[in-house]
Amino acid sequence: MITRELLAIPMAGGGRIDINSGVARLSGTIWATLWRDDAAPRGTVVLVTHPASNFLGHYALRDLAELGVAAAGLATRYVGNDTTLIMENCVLDIGAAIRHLRGLGYERVVLVGNSGGGGLVALYQSQAEHPDLTATPAGDPPDLTAADLPPADALVLAMAHPGRAQVYTEALDAAIVDEAEPFARDAELDMFAEKNGPPYTSDFLDRYRRAQLDRNRRITAWVLGQLAALADRGHPASSSEGPSPDDLPFVVHGTAADPRFLDPAVDPSRRKLTTLWGPAWAANFQPATLGHVTSLRSWLSQWSYDHSRANAPRCLPKVSVPVQVVYGDADCAAFPSHARQMYDAIPHGDRELVEIRGADHYFQGRPDLARRMCEHIVDWASR
Template sequence: MTSSVTQPGSSRGAGTAPELLAIPMAASKRVDIYSGIARQAGKLWAARQRAPGGSGTAVVVIHPSSNFMGHYLLAALSQRGVDVIGANTRYIGNDSMLTMENCVLDIGAIIAHLRAEGYEQVVLVGNSGGGGLSALYQSQAENPTITHTPAGDPVDIVGADLSPADAVIELMAHPGRALVYTEWLDPAITDESDPFRERDSTVDMFEPANGPPYSQGFLERYRAAQVARNRRITAWVHSELDRLDEVSGGQVRDLPFTVHGTVADPRFLDMGIEPSDREPGTLWGPPYQANLSPATLGHLTSLRSWLSQWSFDETRCNGPEQLAKVSVPVLVMYGTADQVCFPSYAQVLFDAVPHDRKELLAVEGATHYFSDQPEQVLRAVDMIVEWLQRNDLIPLPAT
């Protein structure tokens, strides 16, 4: 991977390995990433794969914390006439102190950098957990309102002069981290310090007497209990922040904590709920194991991060709410065999867009990561290219 930088339209490096981009980022006043080297460098890292012959359009693929420098779209989509950037926020690989508002500033830095390089069009692709984030970014870029995080920390999005993307693509996306997290929370957990102690069997999807299949009554109790658990944690977070301020005299402003049981959506076991082409299970193994694995979603967080990233009521990263405020073309794509981003997620994102420059497309048989699915990747790329052309975001092929 080369670190050389050339201008859009150049054929240098076309069809070869991606090049490394080091993009200056807006610094945070608090220590929210561990690495002093990373903080000192003040850079956001991205990989760019150029189209043969170059392109005046850049497609930026983003997620709050996943490393997208090796994203499958880089090689596949760049060969179709558009430069592709697999971008990262400052929280690459570690979302324990992530705040969505800082992610918005990071995307702003990335798009500003690309505009300064000369790109005429920038298309923002929110993949998976990037769906809600891309919607939040575009909403704030078009009409900025945020001056503080939900925890009250200053973050000047209003004064950041964000450059709106020219279009948004929601790719295998869910509506937002807090929303999907709540739908995955294990409501049977009553003791936040021990996921096995005094579990509530009436809302336990792993209790054989409850299913699968799960009754409608069980599912209604289950969903209500998930929201209630999220709200209990949020209330505890606020009380802890108040206590922390008091006992430390305002010197300590955040603490880490653990959340057990974060991969417990009944749809992982009951294929009769929202039938699709998916296989039973999760992306991280059997649901019972994945539910408690430290490698799965949102087990490790902090008080202030919780409010921005995981709180059902206080996060601003609500994809449908934010897409309702955007004016640019929007493409929503989903895989019919996706185990975690269900067709209903795509539908609610699509329905939220207030104008008619929107499309909802299904990639038949595609899984969440397109693992070992080169044909589905190419089909998805075909769909993206045709949509970009229909919306005058890249030129039609020469005849």
């Protein structure tokens, strides 16, 4: 009989107030759901995670349990709200979950990073095997060299991209010339301007990709300047105004402008020409899409191309355990080139690259393909 259990997992402190809810902060708890066959021994468990998505009801959990392995879906402390997300704290949450599962009697843990979880689980395993990060990119706790981070026994990067900072930069609107005015645009770098395509020329794509990276770096330079200014203007804790604020929120416009959303010849696949939130022009500005609101410190940890550590191609060379990369050839968010980039970064031969033909990012309308992905994961976990 397949059962589902809610797991209350002790949460390690992150050293800052970065969760809005006092109830969540003071509870000292993160949550996971565990699906398992009551008749099966507690041998292997698959832990599925993401930096901010609510995976308590992840679509793969029941299938994995029915196929013979226990499956847990983890919600980090930042579930549903990544405006102040610190990747290094997410690493602490994964460590707490693995320790908890081992305490329940599971001998082997297969860590699955789904979607934006790919870069995170690669960061986790690299730090579990070779800890070297003593602070966040902003210089804050946690010190991961002093954390208890039990290594996973294998990794799966499922429908995953290399990391939030990379995929975010690949979708930054290069035409925005004033961060406060999203419709003040450089016509020569506007992928939505008919004169530029689609189809896009190689010259336009080269200029566009360089401009995206330049924009990410301009924002990062501004962030570092803002943090320095906050430190300089701070009031001493003994003053009537209390401690100085050391972080601020800000808005980033135009975060769904990857040329792959409009031109099928860029990174060819069977995908539909859209985004996870609908047509690209509207998604580019909708508040609910990726990374429109962030804090200074979270930007460095989560979105800065040069500062964020949660990048699978950079982390995987330090990983010794088996790694499976699973991708869909109809995915409009994690592309075939992403899968190949991560696979090529694995430094050993205990690796596997699996294509699921016809699968989009969420297997919409295709539960049979989601089941196929789970079959591949279970097969990998059993080897």
